[in-house]
Amino acid sequence: MGEQHENENGRTGTKNQHQQKKKKKKSEFEFCKACNINHDQGLRHKYFPNHKKSLSTFLSRFRKKLSDVRFFLNAPIPLNPQLASRNRFWCVFCDQHIDELNSSFACANAIRHLASAEHVKNLKQFFWKYGGAADQLDAFMVSDDDVDKWEKKCTARKDEASEGSRRTVIGPSSDEMSIRYLVQDSPELPLVLPLQKFALVQIIFLCKILQLDVVAFLSLMMVDNGQVMVTPVIKRTHWLVNSLVRENGRMVSGESSHQGVQMVTQISTGSAGGKVFSEEPPPWLGTTDEVQMRSSNKLGKSKKLNSKRVGAAWVEKRKIEMEKERRGESIRNECDSNWLPNFGRVWQSGSRRESRKEFEREKQKLNVETQSEMAIKIKPYVSKRMRMDSGGDYASG
């Protein structure tokens, strides 16, 4: 009985120790790159729905960056040393920065890195740890065959440059390659390169290489979904601005060939689902015309007479009267024959009107005097004696 009791005690002790170990394990935290959080959920974290959402977002974002690299993988372009600092690439699986300072072609080091064994190893480890689908691995790698093709193209490009004879970049073979490229990669890689990756200088550089008109190229740029989009060259004459709509950022592998064919037809006909640029003149020409119009208007203005000058009001009234006279509405009055201007006389004591009135009074006085004289002269003659006799009779009577 005592021995049995001892055995039971030992068992419970071991159990307790085991439980303590479990607690320690659970308390450890881990950082998840996709979710950008520290969690203590252990290995089962990768099966949570939030984690899956974050992972898909994370991978799609990186896939967009890879599309730029794949563009140069199919069409190698010499890299200008001035632009090398901008053509760098951050690999999220290897956690390292890939520079292009010493490379002669765009994204050369990036392409080599994506094909390297170390990158493949890190990629697989990432997918194992964070639970990505195995069939998506190829999207984030570059096969050796592709690298060989790319190197051949680079060599050919160098030979062309050394020969000095510039050929057209777009020929029948180029068209076939571009079509093939569309068919193969269209379901996963949109044919849209955001302008953020390209500086204006680089765009001009591209135009020079492809022997295109810079002004025409710039005028064809459009703003789509808050980003300025540029499509790769399909025709030699001009670019097609086309935006491809994706459904929830996912593409079904079964329908890839079908959609590829659709896209080819869309581009060829020129009527795509997105926005298609029409043959409109650039908007800055209209602005220039407006500016010219404004400047011409300013020059046309003429001066005006000072409204405070002497007799300004009188001039306006007088001009109106003259117009009426011309129409024949009103006829000049005979009173005008007596009209006099307002004249400030030498001995003026009041206003000029008063001096005129004063003169008119003087005029009237003269007339009165003249009349009185005439009346006096007209009287008949009466002798003194007649006056005396009449006076005497009156006195005596």
Added chain:
Amino acid sequence: MSDMLTTFTKKKEVDTIIRDTFDKVVVLRFGRASDLVCLQQDHILSKAARDVSKFATVALVDVDSEEIQVYLKYFDITLIPSTVFFFNAHHMKMDYGTADHTKWIGAFYAKQDFVDVVEAIFRGAMKGKLIVNCPLPPESIPKFQILYKDV
């Protein structure tokens, strides 16, 4: 030289030029063609008339005409030649430094004197002034005496 400028002998003609001239100085010289000093004045006016034609109109008025007697009394013209200035039918005065501010009595000594006087009147009129200062020095202004009213 009197033939170069228009001579008015009727009141209506004088009224018309005063009333129907806009934004220009009207210069009316009252005198007679046979007077020697009037001839001198007319000579200067005729030479300067073209130079001041943009802002002034010059005309002569015959004092021997019957209809003009009204103006002689109204303007108190007793000495000839007398030059009177109007702008938009308003009489323009000038302080010559003499007793009479209403008219220029006598002849101008030089053509430039006349041009300066007319210019000063025009500038003052465009600013809204009815009396302006004379730009000529006192030596260039003829001297004369006037009697108080009818004395």
